[in-house]
Amino acid sequence: MAWTRKLLRVNLTAGTCTEEALNMTWANDYLGQRGLATRYLVEEIDPQCDPLGPDNKFIMATGPLTGTNASTGGRYSCLCKSPLTNTLACSNSGGFFGAEMKFAGWDMIIFEGKSAGPVYLNVENDKAELLSADALWGKSVWEADKILRSTHQDPQIRIAAVGRSAEEGNLYAAVVNDLHRAAGRSGVGTVMASKNLKAVVIRGTKGIANVADPKTFMDTVAAGKAVLAENPVTGQGLPTYGTQVLMNVINEVGAMPTRNMRETQFEGAAEVSGEAMHEPRKSDGKPNLTTNGACYACTIACGRISTIDRTHFSVKDKPEYWIASGGLEYEAAWALGPDTGVDDIDALTYVNFLCNEDGMDPISFGSTVAAAMELFEEGAITTEHTDGVELKFGSAEALCWAAEMTAKGEGFGKDIGLGSKRLCEKYGRPELSMTVKGQEFPAYDPRGIQGMGLAYATSNRGACHLRGYTVASEILGIPEKTDPLETAGKPGLVKAFQDATAAVDSAGLCVFTTFAWTMDDIAPQVDAACEGDWSTERMMEVGERIWNMERAFNLAAGVGGDQDTLPARLLSEEANSGPAKGKVAGLGDMLPEYYELRGWNSDGTLTDATKEKFGLPA
Amino acid sequence: MQKSLHIDPGKCTGCLQCETACSLENEAMFNPSKSRIKVFTFHDEGRFVPYTCTQCDEAWCMQACPVDAIVLNPSNGSKDVLSDVCVGCKVCTIACPFGTINYNADTGKVIKCDLCGGDPACATACPTDAISYIDANATGLDKMRAWAAKTDNASNA
Numbered sequence: 060m061a062w063t064r065k066l067l068r069v070n071l072t073a074g075t076c077t078e079e080a081l082n083m084t085w086a087n088d089y090l091g092q093r094g095l096a097t098r099y100l101v102e103e104i105d106p107q108c109d110p111l112g113p114d115n116k117f118i119m120a121t122g123p124l125t126g127t128n129a130s131t132g133g134r135y136s137c138l139c140k141s142p143l144t145n146t147l148a149c150s151n152s153g154g155f156f157g158a159e160m161k162f163a164g165w166d167m168i169i170f171e172g173k174s175a176g177p178v179y180l181n182v183e184n185d186k187a188e189l190l191s192a193d194a195l196w197g198k199s200v201w202e203a204d205k206i207l208r209s210t211h212q213d214p215q216i217r218i219a220a221v222g223r224s225a226e227e228g229n230l231y232a233a234v235v236n237d238l239h240r241a242a243g244r245s246g247v248g249t250v251m252a253s254k255n256l257k258a259v260v261i262r263g264t265k266g267i268a269n270v271a272d273p274k275t276f277m278d279t280v281a282a283g284k285a286v287l288a289e290n291p292v293t294g295q296g297l298p299t300y301g302t303q304v305l306m307n308v309i310n311e312v313g314a315m316p317t318r319n320m321r322e323t324q325f326e327g328a329a330e331v332s333g334e335a336m337h338e339p340r341k342s343d344g345k346p347n348l349t350t351n352g353a354c355y356a357c358t359i360a361c362g363r364i365s366t367i368d369r370t371h372f373s374v375k376d377k378p379e380y381w382i383a384s385g386g387l388e389y390e391a392a393w394a395l396g397p398d399t400g401v402d403d404i405d406a407l408t409y410v411n412f413l414c415n416e417d418g419m420d421p422i423s424f425g426s427t428v429a430a431a432m433e434l435f436e437e438g439a440i441t442t443e444h445t446d447g448v449e450l451k452f453g454s455a456e457a458l459c460w461a462a463e464m465t466a467k468g469e470g471f472g473k474d475i476g477l478g479s480k481r482l483c484e485k486y487g488r489p490e491l492s493m494t495v496k497g498q499e500f501p502a503y504d505p506r507g508i509q510g511m512g513l514a515y516a517t518s519n520r521g522a523c524h525l526r527g528y529t530v531a532s533e534i535l536g537i538p539e540k541t542d543p544l545e546t547a548g549k550p551g552l553v554k555a556f557q558d559a560t561a562a563v564d565s566a567g568l569c570v571f572t573t574f575a576w577t578m579d580d581i582a583p584q585v586d587a588a589c590e591g592d593w594s595t596e597r598m599m600e601v602g603e604r605i606w607n608m609e610r611a612f613n614l615a616a617g618v619g620g621d622q623d624t625l626p627a628r629l630l631s632e633e634a635n636s637g638p639a640k641g642k643v644a645g646l647g648d649m650l651p652e653y654y655e656l657r658g659w660n661s662d663g664t665l666t667d668a669t670k671e672k673f674g675l676p677a
Numbered sequence: 678m679q680k681s682l683h684i685d686p687g688k689c690t691g692c693l694q695c696e697t698a699c700s701l702e703n704e705a706m707f708n709p710s711k712s713r714i715k716v717f718t719f720h721d722e723g724r725f726v727p728y729t730c731t732q733c734d735e736a737w738c739m740q741a742c743p744v745d746a747i748v749l750n751p752s753n754g755s756k757d758v759l760s761d762v763c764v765g766c767k768v769c770t771i772a773c774p775f776g777t778i779n780y781n782a783d784t785g786k787v788i789k790c791d792l793c794g795g796d797p798a799c800a801t802a803c804p805t806d807a808i809s810y811i812d813a814n815a816t817g818l819d820k821m822r823a824w825a826a827k828t829d830n831a832s833n834a
Contacts, residue, residue, distance in 0.1 A: 127707050128697035128802065155693075162708060215710070238720060266700060266708025277701075284804065298690075349723035353692035358804035360690035364723035383723030 061123035061270055061588040062086055063166045067187055069180055071254050072113065072172030076187035081166050087591060088674065093149050094565035094605040096120035096138045096167060100147065101608060101676055106615035110142035111253040113173040119160065119219070119259065122567020126161030126267045129584050130284050131569035133158040133355025137242040139250040143230045143423070143478055144497045144521040146613045150233070150247045151525070151564055153354030154240030159217035162263025174255040182261045192257035199223055200235045201416045207260055216262045222417030225252035227468025229476035231423035235415055239385025240354065243420040245498060245520050276587035283580050284358050290575035292535065297361035297571065298351050302389035303333030312534055312543060313637020314507030316393070316500060318400045318452045319429040320493045323504045323634040327402025331392050335404055336363065342370045347404055349383045359571060363387055367412070371405040373459045385415050390524065393502030394425025399432060400452035410462040417466035423478055426499035428461050430479040430491055439486040445471050496521035496622050505629055507639035508533050510541070510549040513649040516623045517553065519609040525570060527556040537574055544638070546645040550653035562602035604673040611665055611675055620663020623650060679754050681813040682797060684727050688807035691718050691725035698802035702793050711781065713790040714799045727808055730777040730790040732756055738789070741772035754813070755792040763787055
């Protein structure tokens with residue numbers, strides 16, 4: 060059946076850890092991970108609650124395939140109400156932590172309340188205890204990891220932790236596991252830290268022995284692995300260049316958001332591309348990229364393991380950064396690079412290290428710095444605010460300075476930690492914030508990839524590429540090519556991607572598999588692992604149910620159809636170069652049809668018929 | 678032809694497919710903590726290294742076992758633990774210079790790689806050929822070929 064059928068409930072106010080049976084009725088309707096944990100949140104928290112108060116809950120959740128050897132079957136998600144968007148937050152991470160949770164015998168950990176002082180949760184199979192984190196508070200994720208390994212003297216523990224940015228209230232703080240994999244978006248780390256919970260340490264030796272039909276499961280897993288190996292994107296592009304394979308591609312199609320989305324192509328894209336990461340540098344002849352690394356059970360291995368040039372200004376006096384660690388992925392490279400106008404790959408790698416070290420979402424961080432740079436150029440922010448730093452587009456020094464300050468929550472870093480929306484409001488220019496529902500955009504300009512405009516506007520966690528990645532179809536032709544500059548047909552495309560992704564996430568798999576896999580590759584693996592009949596149709600129905608449930612939560616939280624929009628810049632300022640020149644985001648052409656396809660009212664609320672169809676909680 | 682496991686750490690991505698396949702084959706569960714092959718990550722260097730028993734001819738573990746619970750499998754050269762004979766004394770774990778035979782506290786017996794009887798699950802599961810099962814007499818062939826390809830013997834024609 061692949062679920063452990065157990066969850067761990069940790070009451071941080073009372074200091075208790077309690078075992079509870081997993082609600083299998085819900086598991087049948089919502090599968091696991093994203094879907095199932097959302098069902099628990101909907102049941103257990105008030106959508107109107109203060110995201111940083113004790114009434115919010117924080118859930119770490121695995122899927123039924125997490126911990127199996129299905130390719131990429133190691134994902135877990137962190138869920139809560141987001142302090143950045145006030146919507147539901149659900150951030151997915153790879154690495155090895157999720158699988159370890161499963162090996163320890165837990166599908167899910169629910170944290171509730173708030174601890175009086177800093178604590179961390181230590182789990183060793185059935186045994187769970189809250190321990191003092193006094194020695195960890197005020198430390199980065201990387202330092203905390205070292206201390207915990209020294210304390211526990213077990214090299215095989217897996218650790219997820221928050222950094223100093225989260226402790227200081229940075230609104231886009233991440234939960235970082237295995238040093239450089241992150242549940243990055245929407246401030247899930249902020250919520251974890253708000254509960255005085257610094258880290259979760261897990262050691263699991265029980266394993267997973269209850270796959271429903273092991274023989275069929277292994278056959279479907281082998282077939283799935285073969286499909287990934289033979290596909291040019293998952294078999295060659297991603298292992299060789301990582302997601303950074305996209306940098307030059309997206310720039311060429313004119314969908315590269317540049318300098319806070321003022322432009323749609325970046326002249327320095329090649330300098331910070333996946334290809335550039337392979338180029339030997341002058342100082343030591345080594346490339347930026349050391350090797351590619353995989354998350355648990357992943358046969359794609361898109362992860363970048365990189366080093367920074369030791370002679371680079373950012374690290375020349377800091378030998379602690381002369382190591383190999385998690386390198387640039389496309390979204391991070393974009394936010395730190397093209398969006399700030401910086402084309403210095405070592406500066407970007409350094410800042411990426413800092414984002415991992417202290418748990419910041421590099422997308423939101425980079426986009427917020429980009430907004431700050433525009434505010435600086437407009438004169439709304441001056442050197443008086445920045446301790447004399449010239450916060451100009453293209454300045455690698457300013458970017459590195461901003462990262463150091465924000466990672467520790469010091470000085471102007473406090474302002475950057477507010478995120479783009481609150482920063483631009485504070486300095487009187489809200490129109491300069493490139494956000495939806497308060498969350499910063501990722502790396503695809505909707506003027507050049509029209510479907511993404513609708514995907515951003517309707518994403519249940521604010522602007523995001525991982526809720527409906529129509530780039531796959533519009534640019535890469537997966538599963539079939541559509542014209543990125545056309546809006547026709549996109550509402551159906553966005554809906555299909557959104558529903559499928561919700562199901563993939565909830566299984567415990569990585570959405571990158573869907574460059575090669577269709578639901579017909581995924582459903583048989585779920586079907587063989589889990590009891591009951593898990594057809595492609597049922598997976599899509601589960602995905603759609605999850606999407607509607609998330610939407611219902613957001614509506615109840617006060618985030619409605621009026622926020623299904625894009626910044627005026629994207630709706631009215633034309634792309635100024637490239638294939639999309641002259642285009643604006645055609646959201647208005649798509650949104651009404653999308654609502655109709657969803658079975659929603661014209662104001663974006665759910666109809667009673669839709670609620671009933673999916674059996675959503677009242 | 679005798680075959681042996683051949684490991685090329687340079688190809689390893691650290692995905693642990695080998696560990697899950699090993700534990701499934703030998704323990705009927707996905708459980709890296711019970712795997713006979715282990716992948717070690719040297720984070721600061723960006724290196725992943727799979728490591729397991731090399732099936733020594735003069736196997737220290739086999740020599741040290743006081744109850745003859747470790748025996749040669751003549752079909753593939755592996756040294757196999759007879760778990761109904763093993764008394765769990767752990768002397769073999771001390772004798773092995775490489776640490777590749779280990780005690781399993783759940784069963785009170787030792788566990789080590791037995792090449793899955795001649796079809797190692799780790800090699801089958803490995804997505805990058807970092808682990809392969811090849812002719813024991815020519816494990817260096819690929820490396821020789823790679824070096825041979827680098828020699829500068831282009832003709833002047």
